Amino acid sequence: MTIIENNGVKTYQGDTFSITMTRYSDPERLNLARNAARYLGKKDIENTRRPLGIVRQGHVPEIFRGEIVEFEFNDVSKEVYDHLVTYTTRNMRVAGGNRALTSDDFTLPSDKLKDEGMVDLKVAESMENYKELLSLGETPQVARAAMPIAAKLNTFVFQFNFLTLGQAVFKQRIWEKGAQGNTVKVVQGMWELVHSVDPDLWNTFYEWFGTPATEWTEVRRKIKKKNVMLGDFIQLADKYAIDTHEQVTLEEFLNLVYGQTKSMW
Known part of the structure; x- marks a missing residue:
């Protein structure tokens, strides 16, 4: 998986798809700095660390x-499109869809397959049924009733604001467990693109909305659920130190013991 830059425009090349980042509104963080200063009543409007x-x-x-x-988005499946379109705070959606356009190929799930050959065969059969309806003269909007969810859509465009990306899209699709495989791969590509522009900003979003924040919430949930007493915790920490001879921070230890999360699915 690589990022290719052409005339200042970056494209993430995935295994079966690609994503081009056509716009990034504040690459130097100057507008965010100005608005952060206005919000907090500060005069140094060029302080790009304040956001x-x-x-x-x-x-x-x-x-x-x-x-x-x-x-x-290019060669991305209908399944992933459906996951992205659920974010109602996205700014814009531009998609020809399968009312006027048709799909020509499909992609297999990235989740664990028990019998890849059989899955491939059955999805291919669905795709053939869809194509047969088209060849018989049915309109694209009728034929799509037989189209598999794994079908690749024609190029479509989504525009998200920074807050939706940091608080929702990245959080739910790559930083928390449970998202479906193809969606994870595509959203990871989106993350790689924005991170390549402003790593400090997106690392900060990750730290406070991503996996570390999710684990810290899980720590509190388990401590409350198990009614952990201070004496019990000290004994547990002492045993860990004796058994492992490792020096870890309190945060690392709490996450290790209580912060492990599981998919709700």
């Missing part, structure tokens, strides 16, 4: 709603 502080300190992150990233 990161807003995320870290838990301030209302409204300033990130005004900045956008636009992605163009």
Whole structure:
């Protein structure tokens, strides 16, 4: 999986798909810096570290709603499209769909397959049924009733604001467990693209909305559920130190013992 840059436009090349980042509204973080200064009543409007502080300190992150990233998706399946379109706070959707256009190929699931050959055969049969209806003169919108969810859609465009990406899309599809395989791969590509522009910003979103934050929430849930007492915790920590001879921070130890998460599925 690689990122290719052509005339300043970046494309993530996945295994069976590609994503082109056609717009990124604030690559130098200057507009975010100005709005962060206005929000906090500060005069240094060019302080590009302040937006990161807003995320870290838990301030209302409204300033990130005004900045956008636009992605163009190529050879992405209907399944992934359906997962992305659920975000009602996305800014824009442009898709020809299968009312006027048709699909020509499909992609297999990226989840664990018990019999890849059989899955491939059955999906291919569905695709052939869809193509047969088209060849018999049925309209694309009628024929799509037989189209498999694994069918690749024609190029479509989604535009998301920074806040939706950080708080919802990345969080739910790659930072928490349970998302379906093809969706994970595509959203990971979106992450790689924005991270290549401003790693400090997106690393901060990850730290405070991603896996570390999810694990910390799980720590609190388990401590409350198990009614862990201080004495019991000290004994557990002492036993860990004796058994492993490792030096870890309190945060690392809490995450190790109580922070492991599982998919709800």
